Amino acid sequence: MYDARQKIRLLEPIVMFLAYSRYRLCEESIEKFDPKICNQHLQECLTGVLCCYEELDGQESSAEPTIRELERRCFVECLYQVFNLGSPESFTRALSLPDYVRQDATFKLCFGLCLAFQQGNLYRVLMALPQLPHILCALAATKxxxxxxxxxxxxxxxxxxxxxxxxxxxxxxxxxxxxxxxxxxxxxxxxxxxxxxxxxxxFNKTDFNHNADLLKPQHERFVESKLKRIYLPEVLLLKKFN
Structure with a gap:
C-alpha cells in the first residue's frame, strides 16, 4: 500500500502528462483523441493528488516537505485552478490553501485570472492568460x-x-x-x-447564432512559442516550472 508521499510522486507526472495531452491533441479527431475521457482522467488524478497533499498537511508527524516538493505542489495547485476555471469548488479551495501556495507568484497569477473570470471580467482573463508558463498556458488555452x-x-x-x-x-x-x-x-x-x-x-444581437456549437480548441501561436522553448520531459517531470 502506497503512502501519501509515494502517491504524490506517482500522480504528479501523470497530471502533467494529461494536462499537456489535453492541449497537444486538441485538434485530433475523436477517433484518435477523446477530450472528455482526458478531462475525466485529469480531474480524477488532480483530485487524488490534492487529497494526498491534504493528508500530509494533517499529519503532524510527517517529515517537512522539501523546497522542490513545495514548488511541485504550487504548480499542481495552479493546474487545478486553471483546469477548473469558473468552478466554485476550486475557487473556494484557493482561499483555504497554505500561505506558501497562496504567496507563490505563479499561483497569484492563476488566482487573479480565476477571480477575474468569476467577476465576469473576460478582458483581464485574456490579458493574464498569455502570461502563464508553458503547460499552464497550454491548458488554459483549451478554454x-x-x-x-x-x-x-x-x-x-x-x-x-x-x-x-x-x-x-x-x-x-x-x-x-x-x-x-x-x-x-x-x-x-x-x-x-x-x-x-x-x-x-x-455586431447585431439578433444575428448571433446561439445554437452554434462551441468551436474546438486549437493550437495557439502564443502557446506554441512557449512550448518550443522548453525541454518537455523536464517539465512533465516537474523539474522545471517556468
Whole structure:
C-alpha cells in the first residue's frame, strides 16, 4: 500500500502528462483523441493528488516537505485552478490553501485570472492568460474558444448599433487571435457580420447564432512559442516550472 508521499510522486507526472495531452491533441479527431475521457482522467488524478497533499498537511508527524516538493505542489495547485476555471469548488479551495501556495507568484497569477473570470471580467482573463508558463498556458488555452464566444456575445449587445463597427485589429488583440482569417472563422460560425472591406465587425444581437456549437480548441501561436522553448520531459517531470 502506497503512502501519501509515494502517491504524490506517482500522480504528479501523470497530471502533467494529461494536462499537456489535453492541449497537444486538441485538434485530433475523436477517433484518435477523446477530450472528455482526458478531462475525466485529469480531474480524477488532480483530485487524488490534492487529497494526498491534504493528508500530509494533517499529519503532524510527517517529515517537512522539501523546497522542490513545495514548488511541485504550487504548480499542481495552479493546474487545478486553471483546469477548473469558473468552478466554485476550486475557487473556494484557493482561499483555504497554505500561505506558501497562496504567496507563490505563479499561483497569484492563476488566482487573479480565476477571480477575474468569476467577476465576469473576460478582458483581464485574456490579458493574464498569455502570461502563464508553458503547460499552464497550454491548458488554459483549451478554454479560449468558450471565452471568445462569451466575449463576442457580450459585444453583440454592447455594440448593437447599425452605424457602429469594431475594428478588426482591436478584436484580434483582445481575443488573442493570430490573424484576420481566424476572426473571420469566428464571425462566420456565430453569424456575425463583417464590413465590406473586412476591416471592421458589425455586431447585431439578433444575428448571433446561439445554437452554434462551441468551436474546438486549437493550437495557439502564443502557446506554441512557449512550448518550443522548453525541454518537455523536464517539465512533465516537474523539474522545471517556468
Amino acid at each position: 479560449l474558444q468558450a471565452i471568445r464566444r462569451s466575449l463576442l456575445q457580450i459585444f453583440t449587445h454592447a455594440y448593437n448599433n447599425k452605424q457602429l463597427t469594431v475594428p478588426v485589429p482591436y478584436l484580434l488583440r483582445l481575443l488573442l487571435i493570430d490573424g484576420p482569417a481566424g476572426l473571420q472563422d469566428q464571425c462566420r460560425h456565430y453569424g456575425i457580420s463583417l464590413s465590406a472591406d473586412r476591416k471592421a465587425v458589425h
